[in-house]
Amino acid sequence: MIVPFMPQATGKSGRPFNDHRLMTEGIIYRYRAGIPWRDLPEHFGPWQSVWKRHRRYSLDGTWDTVLAALLTRADAAGLIDWEVSVDSTVNRAHQHGTNMARTTGGPSNDKNLLIEPEDHAIGRSRGGLTTKVHALVDGNMRPLVLFLGPGQGGDSPLFENLMEAVKARQARAGQVRTCPARAMADKAYSSKAIRAYxxxxxxxxxxxxxxxxxxxxxxxxxxxxxxxxxxxxxCKRRNVVERSFNTMKQWRGLATRYDKLALTYRSTTVLQAVFIWSTA
Structure with missing residues (x-):
């Protein structure tokens, strides 16, 4: 289903990428189990190849492209419930993911998702070094948009960015669905600016x-x-976003952040959304 939207170019050895399924399953296995890359079972091939493939797809936006294509298909089939909910969840950063120099106050909330923030979206909150996943989900608790920010960052500053990022295309070419039926959130998003928006x-x-x-x-x-x-x-149905976070954290590599780079970690949340929408 998703292979038409993945890179078909050849690698450095000149061979085509004809192992998309094995590589994708290896990436998913690693994050579901929460194991080091070096402990990946030999069935998936050299762990370096699986890691490099995920790194490449994170850098070039492949997973975002695949998710956008799946949302286009889902919207055309009427599978998206446009009663959206917004919230965030804080995930603890493991020491293996925090041993890089970082500058506090970096552009973690930049709209350009393919730029690594200076602070790598890691901040110090009451829970220690943490990162925050901001999500916008549909009425069936399936992710539509996923952002990343430092753990001590506020929720409301990203609300408009999340709403603007809703880009599921409708069946008619050239039209883009950008207006949900209603937007739901908790009191952390209560502000005159958001209501006016x-x-x-x-x-x-x-x-x-x-x-x-x-x-x-x-x-x-x-x-x-x-x-x-x-x-x-x-408002009673707003808990779909909390339930979505519960599903996300079934992947142990997402419940705890082991990745050093924010790009790689966020792309994994997008990959899980791809996994969810591919079975919709």
Missing amino acids: LRERGLQCVIPEKEDQKDNRKRKGSAGGRPVEYDREA
């Missing part, structure tokens, strides 16, 4: 208001504006 796009906002925001509004009286209204029944 969703209003401008004509999207229903299902985001509860923070308690301190309620208190500030009430203190201002009539100048504080109207209370925030949202569909409370729809």
Whole structure:
């Protein structure tokens, strides 16, 4: 299903890439088991070849291309539930993935996903050195967009980037689906800027208001504006994004970050999304 969207060029030895399935299964095996690359079973061939293939596909955006193609097919078949939910999860970074020099405050939230951030999307939070996966999922808890950031980074700054990255193409050529039916998130995303952004796009906002925001509004009286209204029944379905993170962390190599480079680690989250959508 996905091989037409993968590179068909020859390697340095001049042989074509005719082992896509074996290499992909080797990559998936490594992250599902959470083992070092050197411990990859011999069935998959030299571990260096499997690692280099994943590294190459991470750098050239192959996994993103495959996911976009699968989303195009899914949207044409009506398989995407456009009631989307946004959230993030914090994953602990293993010492094997943190022994690189990094500059704090690097562009981890850059929209260009194929640029390695200076801090490698690793930050120090109360849980130690961590990285944060930001996700936008559909109503069936299947990932549509996946970003990476440092563990101490905020959630709301990436909301608009996640929404803008929804690029599932519709069946008619030239049209791109960029407007979900509604957007749901928890109180961490409660801000006037996010609500204004969703209003401008004509999207229903299902985001509860923070308690301190309620208190500030009430203190201002009539100048504080109207209370925030949202569909409370729809908000009960927001847990699809939490369940999606639970599925993601079934891959032990994603639950704990062993990768030094943010590009490689994020591409693995995209590969898991490819795995999920290929069975949709």
